[in-house]
Amino acid sequence: MAGIHPSAVIEPGAQIDASATVGPFCVVGADAVIGPDVTLKSHVVVTGQTTIGQGTTVFPFAVIGEVPQDLKFKGEQSRLEIGARNRIREHVTMNCGTEGGGGVTRIGDDGLFMAGCHIAHDALIGDRVIVVNSAAIAGHCVLEDDVIIGGLSGVHQFVRVGRGAIIGAVTMVTNDVIPYGLVQAPRGELDGLNLVGLKRRGVARSDITALRAAFQMLAQGEGTFHSRAERLGAETDSEYVREIVDFVMGESDRHFLTPR
Structure with a gap:
């Protein structure tokens, strides 16, 4: 007492x-x-x-x-x-x-x-x-490990935010965010990867390079976002890229934010 x-x-x-x-x-x-x-x-x-x-x-x-x-x-x-x-x-x-x-x-x-x-x-x-x-x-909502949510932001119900993602300030997030994603703009847009966070955690350069290539494929590849992720999963040997693929292929109550 x-x-x-x-x-x-x-x-x-x-x-x-x-x-x-x-x-x-x-x-x-x-x-x-x-x-x-x-x-x-x-x-x-x-x-x-x-x-x-x-x-x-x-x-x-x-x-x-x-x-x-x-x-x-x-x-x-x-x-x-x-x-x-x-x-x-x-x-x-x-x-x-x-x-x-x-x-x-x-x-x-x-x-x-x-x-x-x-x-x-x-x-x-x-x-x-x-x-x-x-x-x-x-x-x-689900916020996985090492997520950062910026000030004055809102995350819609049932949204999942993957590990290591960052949401910029004054952002409304209405759809799922892939691991290590960077989201910004008033109506949240997937604008890249959280490269600063990856470097701060000491992620190897080879893994960061693999993540950047994976993001480009998700942004510009043929087919739907889901089919691109599925194809990426068959091609990658990076555990970080595999984490993104597993996240996209997992159960979701919302659509995904897709790259601009």
Whole structure:
């Protein structure tokens, strides 16, 4: 109890690790589980069946685990699972899942969620994801590992964003984004590859060259986008290109953003 400020409201049943810190005027609900070394700065609300993983820091006025903003939600049991070492900045909102979406919203490890961004119900967020100020991730979205979402951007419900992709600021994304894609313009257009991100992660030059050739084939080859990807899969020996092919051939509820 030494780490809990006297002004905090802790509902009976809440589980708070002895190493966690709960700052002034925080509210922790009865079904919340606060893990080791978690810090709730001040004025943080953690409610619902929410689990916050080790070393995560939540900044003032964030609201974590509230009911989904979905008119189909009828009060069913659902969860929000937040991984380790995330930084959740001021005024961020993250909602629990819904029965129709699997019942869980899941956040991976080592993410940065900047001030005012929103993670909606049933979203599945990978590791090392960055969501910049005032961006909104709609219900049922999937953001794979190492994705960056630019400020003031919106991702449409059911959209998948592949690993290592980057979305520019003030962009509306309405269709799936291939791994390592670069999306920009107000009505999101697939404008290339996230070459800066690939280089920062130390991806070999040969793999980057293979990715660039694959992108050109997807952009200018014959046939539909899907058939180009299928043909690419039969020709490539690059694991990075194979990842794009598998993503395109996988199950999707939206169409794909295709190269300009």
